[in-house]
């Protein structure tokens with residue numbers, strides 16, 4: 001049995017494309033429908049209640065368009081709303097979580113940093129993660145003002161970009177961390193700039209590949225996979241939608257995705 005319905009993916013904006021590309025490369029047979037909630041980006045400074053409301057609205061849009069499962073490709077929305085989404089919608093829902101565990105297990109310095117939005121850092125889900133792994137390891141929590149906006153602008157090559165990225169990383173350098181967790185799906189698009197600031201001695205971890213593996217497990221478990229792996233002749237489609245202005249979103253999204261994307265509007 002194969003199920004050709006798309007996997008629904010959403011984020012506040014374009015950061016979730018860092019997750020969608022991992023899913024795409026691991027599961028090329030799967031069709032994906034992606035909604036960027038660009039009219040409300042960034043989520044990270046909003047009250048958790050509002051992030052929950054938006055997550056429910058956008059998930060509803062994906063379900064209306066025939067999604068067979070949902071990937072909340074946003075640490076902020078996962079932290080704020082995953083329980084509510086699972087209570088309200090009956091399809092499988094996979095969320096994101098900062099990769100604190102692999103960082104805490106592998107650090108030799110005994111000190112790691114987690115970069116995330118202010119909203120993520122205040123969720124119960126994040127506090128539980130820190131309680132689980134922070135006993136023997138010091139965890140420096142860093143909100144990163146300007147990072148999401150930088151990715152949304154697509155101006156990562158601008159002169160100012162390195163300055164925007166550098167400032168919030170100072171506490172991590174001062175603390176002597178040897179692992180930095182990218183706890184927001186926008187940040188993998190800043191990986192090269194972050195590496196320039198921190199140097200090669202610091203390992204930078206994100207959750208994209210682990211989520212793609214989890215998506216594969218859930219598809220198999222629920223018998224939702226799109227195709228017979230022996231027959232990869234027809235790759236899945238990629239549909240991109242935004243609650244914002246498609247004319248503004250499309251060029252940046254295409255740059256991040258690495259090939260031209262047509263962007264439709266969710267009204």
Ligand code: DGL
Nearest residue numbers: 012042043044075076185
């Ligand atoms: N990309 C999101 C995350 O993973 C949210 C960024 C934002 O809108 O503040 O947390």
